[in-house]
Amino acid sequence: xxxxxxxxxxxxxxxxxxxxxxxxxxxxxxxxxxxxxxxxxxxxxxxxxxxxxxxxxxxxxxxxxxxxxxxxxxxxxxxxxxxxxxxxxx
Numbered sequence: 001x002x003x004x005x006x007x008x009x010x011x012x013x014x015x016x017x018x019x020x021x022x023x024x025x026x027x028x029x030x031x032x033x034x035x036x037x038x039x040x041x042x043x044x045x046x047x048x049x050x051x052x053x054x055x056x057x058x059x060x061x062x063x064x065x066x067x068x069x070x071x072x073x074x075x076x077x078x079x080x081x082x083x084x085x086x087x088x089x090x
Contacts, residue, residue: 008048011038017065019057025064030069046076 004012013035017028039045053069062067 007043008051009035010040011035012039014052014056014065014069018060018063023064025067028065028068031065032072036072046073049076054070 004010004015006012006015007014011034013031017023017031020027036045039048049069049072053066053073054079056063056069
């Protein structure tokens, strides 16, 4: 696994997506999902998305990952717990 110094992309998934020549929109969406699921709990997803979109949209505005990041920004919500062992009645 590739590690990154970027706290918004600690696994380097977004960075690597931009390096894949000929990557498609569905592939970018799959990578984005992996990124979203692996984002540390203490990282604000919308803030991380905004920072990544700002950087990459200036470098590669017409890349499919830029479109995916923009879509993610439009739908990002604050995380909320919906269940789990802590919410169960004892």
